[in-house]
Amino acid sequence: MTIPILTQAGELLARYEVLISDVWGVVHDGVLALPPACETLVRYRQAGGTVVLLSNAPGPSEQIAGVLDDKRVPRTAWDRLVTSGDVTRALIGASHLRKAYHIGWHEDRAVFKGFDVELVDEDEAEFVVATELNDYRTEQPEQYRPQLERFAARGLPFICGNPDLVVHVGHDLLPCAGALATIYEELGGRVAWAGKPHRPAYDLALAAARDARGGRDVDAGKVLVIGDAVRTDLAGARLMGFDSLFIAGGIHRDETIRDGAVDPAGLAKVLATHAPLPVAAIAALA
Structure with a gap:
């Protein structure tokens, strides 16, 4: 089974009210922001959508927000930020150790x-x-x-x-x-x-989305997960029943990218054991 390979994601994103997007490998490369991805999220928000960045970064969200600033990820690209550090803090508090x-x-x-x-x-x-x-x-x-x-x-x-x-x-x-x-x-x-692909991280992300939407509920059918890791992003979307968009040029890029474009054979191999499949793949969010 194959999935659409996109060069632009705008038409797909417009179907959804909430994006839960990975950060590292999607919005920045670990060094600096990826401008096309950031611009895409800015435009999506300007059109009325809600963006929650969900990161497995181990620091609390207040700390990681500063890291994103340093990497030149504009605050206009996201509504809320949830991190593994936030989940870790909840687990530390609940441990009573x-x-x-x-x-x-x-x-x-x-x-x-x-x-x-x-x-x-x-x-x-x-x-x-x-x-x-x-x-x-x-x-x-x-x-x-x-x-x-x-x-x-x-x-x-x-x-x-x-x-x-x-x-x-x-x-x-x-x-x-x-x-x-x-x-x-x-x-x-x-x-x-404490993080993706486990439910506590997504529960916090959904709570953050509701908060950003003024308390309005989030319809699972109107949520799109964007991520570059099969084991965390796509598995988390599957767990929660959300659609997903696979960023092939992220963590799996050595397997899925050939000559700067998504290689269908490599993509099929990476996704061979993953079901349901993402609704689409794209080399980088744009």
């Missing part, structure tokens, strides 16, 4: 702000929060396996603050916290996934 071991960047510790949580050494920890690798440019997930084995042997809960396995930063493909959580589950550990 107080001694956390953190894996990730120092800046990611904003997820603990306002909670009576002490960041401790490995031996004292009651639970683990992984927002990223400590240095994803030089480390690989397997380097963490011995430590994860020790945590799993103690039965510590593990909150994954970024369910992505990998992410493009410019031209580099770098590992994310989801790779650590996958190892932890392989070891028999308990993982709470």
